[in-house]
Amino acid sequence: MAEKVLMKGNEAMAEAAMQAGCKLFFGYPITPQTEVAAYMAKKMPKIGGLFLQAESEVASINMVYGAAGAGERVMTSSSSPGISLMSEGISYIAGADLPCVVVNIVRGGPGLGGIQPAQSDYFQATKGGGHGDYHLIVLAPDSVQEMVNLTSTAFDLADIYRLPVMIMGDGMLGQMMEPVEFSSVTKRELPEKTWATSGTKMQRKRNVVNSLFIEPDELEEINNSRLEKYNIIKEKEVLYETANTEDADVVIVAYGIIARVANTAMQILRDKGIKVGVIRPITLWPFPSEIIAKTAKTAKAFISVEMSQGQMVEDVRLAVNGEKPVYFYGRNGGKVPSPDEICAEIEKIIGGGK
Amino acid sequence: MAKVFERPRALSDISLHYCPGCTHGIIHRLIAEVIDELEIEGKTVGVAPVGCSVFAYNYFECDMQEASHGRAPAVATGIKRALKDSVVFTYQGDGDLAAIGTAETVHAATRGENITTIFVNNTTYGMTGGQMAPTSLVGQITQTTPYGRDVAIQGYPIKVCEMLSTLDGTAYAERCAVDSVKNIRATKKAIKKAFETQLAGKGYSIVEVLSTCPTNWGLSPVESLDWLRENMMPVYPLGVYKNKE
Numbered sequence: 001m002a003e004k005v006l007m008k009g010n011e012a013m014a015e016a017a018m019q020a021g022c023k024l025f026f027g028y029p030i031t032p033q034t035e036v037a038a039y040m041a042k043k044m045p046k047i048g049g050l051f052l053q054a055e056s057e058v059a060s061i062n063m064v065y066g067a068a069g070a071g072e073r074v075m076t077s078s079s080s081p082g083i084s085l086m087s088e089g090i091s092y093i094a095g096a097d098l099p100c101v102v103v104n105i106v107r108g109g110p111g112l113g114g115i116q117p118a119q120s121d122y123f124q125a126t127k128g129g130g131h132g133d134y135h136l137i138v139l140a141p142d143s144v145q146e147m148v149n150l151t152s153t154a155f156d157l158a159d160i161y162r163l164p165v166m167i168m169g170d171g172m173l174g175q176m177m178e179p180v181e182f183s184s185v186t187k188r189e190l191p192e193k194t195w196a197t198s199g200t201k202m203q204r205k206r207n208v209v210n211s212l213f214i215e216p217d218e219l220e221e222i223n224n225s226r227l228e229k230y231n232i233i234k235e236k237e238v239l240y241e242t243a244n245t246e247d248a249d250v251v252i253v254a255y256g257i258i259a260r261v262a263n264t265a266m267q268i269l270r271d272k273g274i275k276v277g278v279i280r281p282i283t284l285w286p287f288p289s290e291i292i293a294k295t296a297k298t299a300k301a302f303i304s305v306e307m308s309q310g311q312m313v314e315d316v317r318l319a320v321n322g323e324k325p326v327y328f329y330g331r332n333g334g335k336v337p338s339p340d341e342i343c344a345e346i347e348k349i350i351g352g353g354k
Numbered sequence: 355m356a357k358v359f360e361r362p363r364a365l366s367d368i369s370l371h372y373c374p375g376c377t378h379g380i381i382h383r384l385i386a387e388v389i390d391e392l393e394i395e396g397k398t399v400g401v402a403p404v405g406c407s408v409f410a411y412n413y414f415e416c417d418m419q420e421a422s423h424g425r426a427p428a429v430a431t432g433i434k435r436a437l438k439d440s441v442v443f444t445y446q447g448d449g450d451l452a453a454i455g456t457a458e459t460v461h462a463a464t465r466g467e468n469i470t471t472i473f474v475n476n477t478t479y480g481m482t483g484g485q486m487a488p489t490s491l492v493g494q495i496t497q498t499t500p501y502g503r504d505v506a507i508q509g510y511p512i513k514v515c516e517m518l519s520t521l522d523g524t525a526y527a528e529r530c531a532v533d534s535v536k537n538i539r540a541t542k543k544a545i546k547k548a549f550e551t552q553l554a555g556k557g558y559s560i561v562e563v564l565s566t567c568p569t570n571w572g573l574s575p576v577e578s579l580d581w582l583r584e585n586m587m588p589v590y591p592l593g594v595y596k597n598k599e
Contacts, residue, residue: 024436050435054428055461062425062458066432069419070399074436092422197417197433199440202396208411210420 002183009144010035010077010174013103013167016151017075018043019182022101024050024074026063028082031115032171033105036077057082061089061102068098069209071196073155077103079171080121081112083129090164091130095211097195097226099158101151102136103167105174108334116334117171119256122311125168126285133223135230137165137237138284140255144178150282152185157237159190161229168284170307172257172336230286238290239282244270245295248277250346253292253316254305255281258337262305265342274350284312292319301349303327305337325349362386364395364415371409373480375568375575377532378406381474382413384532384542385443388549389416398441399433401426403455405447406480424455427462430469441552443470449479452488452512459518466523466557470548473514476565477586484570488512491589496570511589515562519595525557527596531564531587533579540592556598564590 007015014036017025025040037051044051054060060076067074078086083104093100106121108114125138137157141147147169154165197207213219243263245251254262259280266276279295281288296302301324304313313328320326329345331337361367365386372378389395395416402410404423411418421429426444434442451459451473462469477494479485485498489511493502503511515527526548530541541563548559564586566578573581 024432026432052431052435055457058425059428059431059458059461062422062428063432063435065421065425066401066419066429066434067436068432069429070433070436070440072436074432088422089425096420197399197419198437199397199399200395200415200417206415206417208418208420210411210418212408212420 002181004179004181006177006179007144008035008175008177009147009169010105011039012144012180013147013151014039014043016148016182016185017101017155018047018049019185020073020152020155022049022073022075022155024052024067024072025076026052026054026060026067026074027076027078028054028057028060030079030082032107032174033077033079033103035174036103057085058089061086061093064100065089065093065096065098068093068100069096069197071193071198075101075103077105079105079107080109080118083121083124087124087130090136091132091134092211093164094130094134094136095132096209097162098164098209099162100164101154101158101167102164103169106168106170108332114334115171117257117307117336118332118334119170119258119307120309120311120332121168122284122306122308125166126287126315134226135163135285137161137163137233137286138168139165140168140282140284141173142256142259142280144173144176145180147173148180148182149185152187156188156190160188161233168256170256234286237283238286238288240288240291241280241282242291243278245277245279245299247275249275249300250349251277251279251295251299251302252305252342253279253281253302253312255284255312258305258307261337261339262342264339265346268339268343269346274346276346287315287319289315289319292316293321296320296323299324301325301327303329303346303349305342306330307336308332362390364389366413366415368412370413372406373569375566375578377565378474380532380538381472381541381563381565382410384538384545385445385472386414387542388546391546392549392553394441394549397439398443399437401430401433401442401444403444403446403450405450407445407447407474408481410445424450424453425458426450427455427458427467427469427471431462431467434467434469441549443472443549445472446474447480448475448477448487448489452514460521463518463558463560464521464523466525468552468555468557470552471560472545473560473562474565475514475562475590476567478567478570480567480570484567489514491585513590515560515595518560523557524560524596525598526551526559528594529562529564529590529592531582531592533564533582537592
């Protein structure tokens, strides 16, 4: 039996990153993710790794670019306003096909917003954030244990597909403590980094890390080959969990910590005889559209529950494609939907259907 | 018969895109000669900027990365920290280094980041057609200062070597020019000294090279060199500003 330890989400994720072979961490202080940096600062020097506090998030992400281009496993971590600052750099990393892991412990926005948990960066994470046609793989854990497991997955996916992978948590997941173990992490086979700028050693032609392609023909070709990669990811890397969807009349779609609240709501309503199920996207991009479309054949209605004014609900609607009504319930600004609030919304939907 | 002049190994065998009379080509060559002489091509990673020298990654035979505008020192930091035994240099213009990338430059220097910066100062945003640069001279006419740089509106030019030499992390800072054979030879010596500073692990090194932009200055190459001597050198005196032993 693997030993379980009680850890904060942010610290568990930092430990998982180091165990996944992350050798460099660049970051800038911001609440509510500071424990990631603090943990790295303490532990990285002990394993011969590097923690470096940068002068800004802009510098952090560009340090990540340099180190990723040099072929090392590298990570940064921030929260919403900091991720906005990094978005330029993330676009360049995507454009240069570099692997790295970016953590966003989301807080309420816009602007400085607040420091309490939120999911209002869904659009930014899944629809771009920076400029140009690109995607990140976006992973949304719902527990401290899953933060550990998905951190390893994130590094592997980044290396396999040569793209930035975002782990999107929130202030609650980052701050809460749960028992975790590190032995259940799965590892995947990784390609060799023949493209890295680690010095030619006078044994090969130079490598160039670059996102500038001034000829439209060339840029379109490169962008289209990246699209092929995105399509493979959509086909092979979708992750989700379902609960009681087979006989459900109403299906809640929720991710991260809110999926756990949704599960509680489902139990309460099931006890009252209302057939509710839950679909929990684990990859927000690629989005689990197929399972939602499949469930739309049997369910009567969907409700997307989020800590935002309604962002993922757009992807749920696209997946349901008009087959069934899609409702939304959300709180924002650092407020968290309660099981009772979710139950009341679903009872309204059921009532409205009569 | 012995060859007396040839292309440095580290300089790629392709045509450069620079305008006629531009001094980027000379500076590229000097860097390549130094890389050859120090026999470091195999462990060197260069970082190209945004600006006229954006395609510099095509011109050197060592591994190269292309950075976003102003971020070359941060990118170089990432590379150097990942590959401790590598030699990392950035090639940056005045807008890249002293406007949009000032924070990255100052902090790479103050960290004593063990990298070398070749800073090409021609007082102009060349690539975008000759706008005011942070190093444009007081009174200098550019596309965005059509009545001349007015200190009441645009303030004063930044003196990069002077500023960076105040930082403890800066190990070597020298300002040179490529306006004459003598000064070109001195520039090469400075570039070599900067790379040697990095090889010795002493910290941040920078060579500022006063350069010309005949196209945007609206002068011939020869007139441009005269303009550099007459107008830039009094504001930007040549010399060694920092040499940490």
